[in-house]
Amino acid sequence: MTETMRPVAPPSSFGVTHPLDMVTAQEITAARRILVESGDLTETTRVPRILPVEPAKDLVLGHVDGADDFDRSLRVTLLETDSGAVREAVVSVTEGVVLDRRDVPTGTHPYGQPQYLFEEYERASEIVMADRRWQAAMARRGITDTSHSLVAPLAPGYFPHEGYAGHRMIRSLTFHRRYDGDNPWAHPVAGLIALVDLTAGEVVELTDEGEVPVPSGDWHYTPDHVGEPRTSLKPLEITQPEGPSFRVEGSLVRWENWTMRVGFNAQEGLVLNQISFRDGQEDRSVIYRASVPEMVVPYGDTDVTRYWISYFDAGEYLLGKNANSLKLGCDCLGVIHYFDAVVADDHGNPMPIPHAVCMHEEDYGILWKHTEVGEQPQVRRSRRLVLSYFATVGNYDYGFFWYFYLDGSIQMETKATGIVFVGAGEPGTENRHAPEIAPGILAPVHQHIFCARLDMAVDGLANSVEEEELVGIPIGPENPHGNAFTWRRTPLRSETARDADSEAGRRWYVTSTGRRNGVGKPTAYQLTPMAGPRLMAQPGSSAARRATFAQHHLWATPFDAAERFPAGEFPNQHAGDGLGTWVEAGRSIEDTDVVLWHTFGPTHIPRPEDWPVMPVDYSGFWLKPHGFLDSNPALDVPDWSQARHHGGDHQCSCGH
Template sequence: MATEAASIDIAPAPQPVKAVHPLASLQEDELRTITRLVKEHNPGQVCSFRRALLIEPPKAEVVPYLEAELEGRPRPRPPIRRGQALFYFEGRQEYMEAIVDITNGRMLGQRHLVGEHGPGSDEEMLKIGAAALASSLVKKEVERLQLPANCQVIAEPWPYGSDESDTPTRLSQVWFFLNYEHNKDHPSANFYGHPLDFSCVVDIATMSVTRIDRLPSNLGMSNTDPNARFVPNADSEYAPELQQNGLRRDLKPLHISQPQGVSFDVGADGETISWQKWRFRCCFDVREGMVLRNVTYDGRPVFYRMALSEMMVPYGDPREPLHRKSAFDLGECGAGQVANNLQLGCDCLGVIHYLDGLSVSPDGEPAIIPNAICIHEQDAGLGWKHTNIRTGRADVTRARELIFQLIVTVGNYEYALYWILDTAGTIHYEIRATGIMSVTPSAPGVDLSSLGYGTVVADGVFAPHHQHIFNLRIDPALDGYRSNAVVYDDTFAMPREPASNPHGVGFEVKTTQVDKEQAFDLDWTTNRVVKMINPNKVNKHSRKPIAYKVVAPPTQLGLFDPSSMHYKRGEFTDNHIHVTKYADDELWGSGEHMWQSRGGRGGCNAWANRGRQLEDDSVLWLTLGFTHATRAEDWPVMPCEVFRMHFKPVGFFEQNPALDVAPSTQNVNKSRLAFDGNGTQTQEAAVEPACCRPRL
């Protein structure tokens, strides 16, 4: 953030914006205040806005407000609301930042972000694609290929992944695909099934093609045939009506019913959520997607802030120009194209509520993203159960989850991102990756099975292996906002000793305090568990600090060389865990501006390596994800790859927090047998089966 920018005296706005909660998302009138002040400060310039964001209020000023709110005391004056505008002047390359005092309606400063580039936008991607297709260089390549008649060439712009050489101008790498005539008018025609053998680079400032990059399609590292022609290949369609073998007809309806409505409540502000004993704010941010703020359970603070800070998708194909594929989907594209869940493919069942998102249009007006976040409850199976074998009585409850879903389409891929809260005090984070793999051409008749960095998934289609690496930033507030720390537990076998382990069966947990900023990894060999603790509050039974632990598999980290640009840009990909000292402006795992970034400008790795002493103000950065070794079953559209991890209480409660969940009974669950004793399928009005009758 431009905290060092020079102060500029501007008269206060004649109509200050209305006061809101200090942790509330950016409001429409606040966004208008930001962009209006920027325009007034730059007369004679046309400002093209990329982002208008709320700057996180200083935590030291927010905490007294939250404490008074929890305790029912008069609340102090809320912190001044500040906003950040990121924009270009039309026709110029300088990437600009302005900082605005929203509360008092005045500019605080403006600067040129030297060496930085702004994120993409949907409008800009369309312009880049059109400019590429209009280029004489691209038209020459299309003529060379001698494509089938009446087909359609599709341009797909990507952020330009940095090379070792400096790239001072803002660039885009554009890939090309083909739609055959017979399917080109279908809205879901899969043009990715027909990759062309060239790419181009576009200078975004001038919207001109600066060079053509030929794509390798055989066992060599480059395409050496200047006269290569396009060889038609079969379609790879995923749309239901384009399936030649038809669709399954044996799936009968499955309806989810909540006849009394939902169990959650959304406050008048549109983002304060109450469900069971949870209360928190679910906010939308165009940089991070969903942000959970001030998460409390039964009136006790648990987390101050939880958000996905970054995700990186590095590709393992070493051939030029494919080596530049290393998309930073949040930093480079904002939150991508967030789906309108009500209209664009919501998959939720039952009773659903939606929260809108807020972005900025290039002209500085609010852009509402309707139904950006989907909220619903879901049955999560067995909660807890025990049968007393002496009496035969069974006590059982069902678990329930509150789901917050945001789906982001980033070019070819879809990411479904979930924050999930349950009835046992656990918070889950889930990622589902689907969509279409990014592919390159495969020369006909050439066996590419010896290439270890990808798979031929259809005739003419090569899918490089790649990774999806995510980073969560977690700011704990366990039973208080002023005291938190991080430890990790390792489990070891005890040495066999006559006094302490005479039979050689003992094993024990050893705790390591993280007292300085540092990075380290999860370790399955020692069952390493990372815990966020409040060192000043202990569980009355265990006499250990109350905690929430991270439950996540130690997934593979970045696979690129430490000297590579992938490594330098992906600051969070070197370790599973980074622990840093809290700072208001350290929010993103690889830094703030990612388009053509070259690393070294701040990120959780650099911050962890400072090694400063931690003083009740630890922030946890968690890196997770999966390596996608491509397979034929992922084509032409990928079944969801699911990753789920958990934040579970450890000594935060004195007993199972789900003991008071109402028991599972037949009059609520309405279970019934599918088949009667003769093997005949029962009807909807069948009598309650003996197996499902309550045992209480």
């Protein structure tokens, strides 16, 4: 690098040592200063989203430890609150300049709006509660003291017939909190919905169809209401007297044979980069980048207060920005390493999230075991590395857990909990779309459909994709006894969408172009779905057009840096974008840089046991080495029955 090309501020001056490090508070502060100085950010400008600009793969793969010669840039969404105009700016904090600007055409088809600001939730509530029609509707229900009422602002979906396409809108439902500390979700105000123009600052439409009484039951879940906790559970202690087995160097994590870099951003939350598995003396790449960048929560109720609901919790609300600060003993057990994260607030200032990501080890039962007659049994215990974060979006809480196993497997698991979204009905009401889960409280059927983005790199970036199915063989010359079956592998040659089939045991393989295993086959990783129903909304519906990714369990595309979010950049009030559009190009996915997009998640018919707070609902998938290695990589795991532990003389016993 010549002197004239030297960066104004090298990455290390912002606390960054690698191109894939998380965005720092110093970088966000610098980006804001640059935008203010350039006139792009004024008193009326708000910042719905700041994301890191992903560095080019060749730059990352060629990076040398200690080098300070790479650029760090942020992509900043700018919203003018007085006019509703939206721009995006790319800011190099390394060079200290705005590299690019573009207007976001929110006023023309297919429209779209930036993610919601935190301050807009409070503003929408104030606008609704000041509306005389809303006040009259509450009074008609006998509610005159609305000081504790909760006006829940919600993404409105896309319905152009309403005439507000291109406007920054939000819908608000009402829940009545009778007193400070009351559970508002237990008191839904049926049939009352406000459509708010956030730019104009007014309720443009108020619907009041409710004659149903507001439920008045006491439904609480906090200790001060539940009473004394049970005493039958005895303490369960998790200790690692010699410390954890993982090592952390900045964003780099090493655990047993696994190596990866931990990232985090405002939209996707936790991102895992450059995941590799050590085979002998070689770190072999498995995945270049893994995240869950989108999810949709479509509701299956025809009621006026719910038919339009299909929340995109990442693209409309920002999962990462809504991340929790995790607590030892509550969210995580054991010897914990936390990663702090920093996102931007509504004004573009750094907003730290301490302990955003938790990392620890867990015992996971038996790894492998065999007993040979007359010989001592051989058994090894499994252990996994856990990286997780939780985000709270309104009434729901979502946990995202990545598990790494000693045998080379990776599991992704989501945990949905929180409070189910409810409406009101006459007690004893039968509703085919919303079962009664408590007297007068109806909870509509809905889905939580997550989409994982897996930028694969199985032994390098040149990969292909195959689909495998089990095949039964009719009784005849090829199956004289009727017991035989086999399997069939089909190459997927161009980008496509596919669906799981449990009867066929359908799975997908990402294979290496240039590497063979010990039996001469391409090395591979296998995606094993734990798939539920696909999107239940009908073709042609607004939800189906906007959430095309949810219509199939698997999408396979070639890598494109611009294709990062499966529902597009701005799904809020957007007519539809993303995977369903991208695959129409028919690009090749043979011997190239391949991305798998896997959709999964629960379809929820609520039950009384989900009330007033819902036990965790699990969903996810597995990635397993399939011919990636030449033998079981966990043969050298210690036999703890022969090993001292806890720093004392006691030895574990397997009963022999």
